[in-house]
Amino acid sequence: MRLRRKPHIDEKLQNFADFVTRGAILTITKDPTRELYVELGTGKGDFITQIAERNPQINFIGLEVEATCVLAAARKVREKNLSNVRLIVFDVENIAEIFSEHEVDRLYINFCDPWPKKRHAKRRLTHARFLELYRKILKRDGEIYFKTDNRGLFDFSLEQFAIAGLEVRDITNDLHANEPSENIRTEYENKFSAAGVPINFCVVKFANG
Numbered sequence: 001m002r003l004r005r006k007p008h009i010d011e012k013l014q015n016f017a018d019f020v021t022r023g024a025i026l027t028i029t030k031d032p033t034r035e036l037y038v039e040l041g042t043g044k045g046d047f048i049t050q051i052a053e054r055n056p057q058i059n060f061i062g063l064e065v066e067a068t069c070v071l072a073a074a075r076k077v078r079e080k081n082l083s084n085v086r087l088i089v090f091d092v093e094n095i096a097e098i099f100s101e102h103e104v105d106r107l108y109i110n111f112c113d114p115w116p117k118k119r120h121a122k123r124r125l126t127h128a129r130f131l132e133l134y135r136k137i138l139k140r141d142g143e144i145y146f147k148t149d150n151r152g153l154f155d156f157s158l159e160q161f162a163i164a165g166l167e168v169r170d171i172t173n174d175l176h177a178n179e180p181s182e183n184i185r186t187e188y189e190n191k192f193s194a195a196g197v198p199i200n201f202c203v204v205k206f207a208n209g
């Protein structure tokens, strides 16, 4: 996926350069005293700002390909005055460029684009080719927390996790039936839930050698 940049948005993003640049990311990835959680496809930032607020002792990075979404997320980060969040306009395809090997403790994939056509399956963020990228950057016992409204994508993803030899736990096809108190709803989660669509969830565990 190409980065969708618009010059006037880039200009506005300059106002958030203290936490929305590659350089800003380095200031928290190199902190050995804190865990690092990364959200892929952060959208407008509802999830990352809430989880970061609840967990000030953990560092968070949001990767999002749409600059307009990053701008919306950046405004929320500033409004909440969060010092443990960094954001970047970035395509997950290139994730190995910004993280060192085994640097990340946890990945969140919330309502990623389902790419329903079979010929686009490789673009799904849970495709086995992405899992191999994640394996490189995740710590040896790192995890992915995955949520989606799309049952087809969920079933496909479970197959991909199996192909990659990954353990999966806490699988549910209706997360809100018995919603854990620690669950943080994303923008899309609220939208789908309000429309009566059940939410699929699981945790994927890496056991990197």
Ligand SMILES: C[S@@+](CC[C@H](N)C(=O)[O-])C[C@H]1O[C@@H](n2cnc3c(N)ncnc32)[C@H](O)[C@@H]1O
Pocket (backbone or CB within 6 Å): 001, 040, 041, 042, 043, 044, 063, 064, 065, 066, 069, 090, 091, 092, 093, 110, 111, 112, 113, 186, 187, 188, 189
């Ligand atoms: C369906 S939205 C979900 C947004 C948010 N995570 C939520 O749950 O409300 C998917 C988001 O992922 C972003 N996205 C899709 N492919 C991406 C990629 N390859 N790298 C980074 N972001 C991506 C889209 O721009 C979009 O904002």
